[in-house]
Amino acid sequence: MRLNLRALAAKAVFAVLEQGQSLSLALPDVQQNVRSPKDKALIAELCYGVMRVLPQLDQCVSACLSKPFKGKQRIIQQLLLVGCYQLYFTRIPPHAAISETAEACRQLGQENLVKVVNGVLRNIQRQQQPLSGESPTLKYNFPAWILKKLQAAYPNQWQQVVENSQQRPPMWLRNNCQQQRRSDYLLQLSEQSITASPGSSDDAMLLEHPCDVTQLPGFESGTVSVQDGAAQWAAQLLDAQAGELVLDACAAPGGKTCHILERTPGINLVAVDNDSKRLMRVNQNLARLQLDARVIQGNAAAIHEWWHGDKFDRILLDAPCSATGVIRRHPDIKWLRKEADIAELTKVQAQILDHCWQWLKPGGVLLYATCSILPEENHQQIAAFLARTADAELQVITASQENCSSDWQILPGQDNMDGFYYAKLLKRSTA
Ligand SMILES: C[S@@+](CC[C@H](N)C(=O)[O-])C[C@H]1O[C@@H](n2cnc3c(N)ncnc32)[C@H](O)[C@@H]1O
Structure with a gap:
């Protein structure tokens, strides 16, 4: 039926x-x-x-x-x-x-x-009784354990964080700088009566109203991709250079893989993920954008099992995380995640981070990223890593004139972006 x-x-x-x-x-x-x-x-x-x-x-x-x-x-x-x-x-x-x-x-x-x-x-x-209640869960439509963590992490901002996480997310586009300048694409959009404005990173564009991708000029031929403004900072902060050997350690579905390649042709990029189904999406995205990477199914915490080449000049580690920064896009996360998952996730993140570090050349850069807003997966994770890793040093992130810090926690809704975290780690040369 x-x-x-x-x-x-x-x-x-x-x-x-x-x-x-x-x-x-x-x-x-x-x-x-x-x-x-x-x-x-x-x-x-x-x-x-x-x-x-x-x-x-x-x-x-x-x-x-x-x-x-x-x-x-x-x-x-x-x-x-x-x-x-x-x-x-x-x-x-x-x-x-x-x-x-x-x-x-x-x-x-x-x-x-x-x-x-x-x-x-x-x-x-x-x-038609009003829909609310006394308990924090009923008041905010959030699980109590996440509320508690947010209250502890952001004593003055947690209510705003929760409120922003309940909003419908905006739609962001990533201009394919191989195909046109962002300003030109913004013009093309306005000719189609689609209102958009540039975001803070080089290729980001924020649509005033979400639309179907089929309405976007040239979408099928790869003129633009859909990607949140916060996620678009990854490729820019990684700053990979032509000729470098770069590892995208947790790559699927490939949004950041493609952006890295769009920004700098001539990178030797290895895109790895341990989930074969999700890897298919990486291949689809590469094909649509006519980009090329070595796509490998493998464990980022056991690189020797699938890689016999050189160490990497740069590594993007977009780690598996609680995804608490993207609840506005995936509200089911509130009910699927359990408090006990967080300790497990921080353990896995630390394992992958320590292992990837072994595969980074001296003088190389590792960009650690999550779409989490919980300090244990972010600032605390990196502080613990720096404490146990003698040759690691945090580089200052300059995302704008106002934002110049050693690591960067973006909160959901900040400049219309998703919640995200970045830390840029430099491996000191021993010489
Ligand atoms: C946050 S997502 C990555 C998103 C991706 N970087 C992008 O921009 O499209 C994290 C990914 O890590 C993968 N993952 C989890 N554990 C892993 C491991 N041990 N080795 C490799 N990949 C892993 C998951 O399958 C998931 O695709």
Whole structure:
């Protein structure tokens, strides 16, 4: 049976909340069942919306049920979240939201619960209770453990960080400087009535309103790529030079790999990732942009297993991390990440960092990057590395006249960018 949009959204929400899948994998899986871009967009809006305000929706729905659904009926719990989201956060007429959601219940094989779904949603619509609560989780729609960490790390800014992480993210483009100047591309955009402004790094452009990539002049032929303004600092700070041997140690899906190559042709770039599926995306991105790198599946903490060449002049280590800096783009991170993951991640980051350091030439530069805003993965990680590594030295990062610091923590929303962290490490020559 063909499922309606609410049923498809409920399936994706189920995959995230009950099966631990990321929304960026679960969503395309259900979206492939519909053709029209408008329908795909509505499914996305429902799923992302539910992830953004999950605790409040959950409380509202639970208050209307004597007990939560279990077993095969569990998906109806997620369907009710989707229903509740429509009533509070969309302009869909309530009668349409309710009848479509009830129909989804039938399509999901739970005919006997159609009346319950109808009743619960009508109840919610009638009462229209304000969606908030006393507990910090309900107030901010964030897990308590992340709030605690943010409060400790940013005593004066944590509320702003949380608020910015709840916003819909802007769309950033990266100009392909091999194809045209950024100023020329901005002109091309304005000719198409697409308003954009230059970002702080060389190739970044911020769109006033997100749009479909098919509307972007020359996208298919590689004139631009979609990449957040914060992530675009990586290639610029790495500053690789023609003729150098460069390692992109955690490369997939390849956004930064491509940017490094676009900025400086003639780099000998090795792009490695341990995830073969994600590596396919690196190859696709390289192909679209007609760039060339040696793409290898391998462990960045065991380079000897897959590399028998020289040590590297420069290494970009865009480490696996909590992704707490990109919650505005991936709100499901709030519910998929667990507090215990952080200690595990910091251990892995330290292992990869120590190992990559062995493969850096004296005089070489390693750029450590994460899309995290937690100090244990960032500033504290680098401080501990410097304390145990005699030949490592932190280089000052100059990103603008105002920003000139030894390491750089970008917070979500700062200059419209994602949360990101950079530390540039120089390996002293022993001579
Ligand atoms: C933050 S993402 C990298 C994003 C990428 N640099 C870009 O700009 O598109 C981190 C990547 O590290 C990879 N990874 C995790 N552990 C790894 C390891 N031990 N060796 C190599 N890659 C690893 C993950 O598969 C993931 O693709």
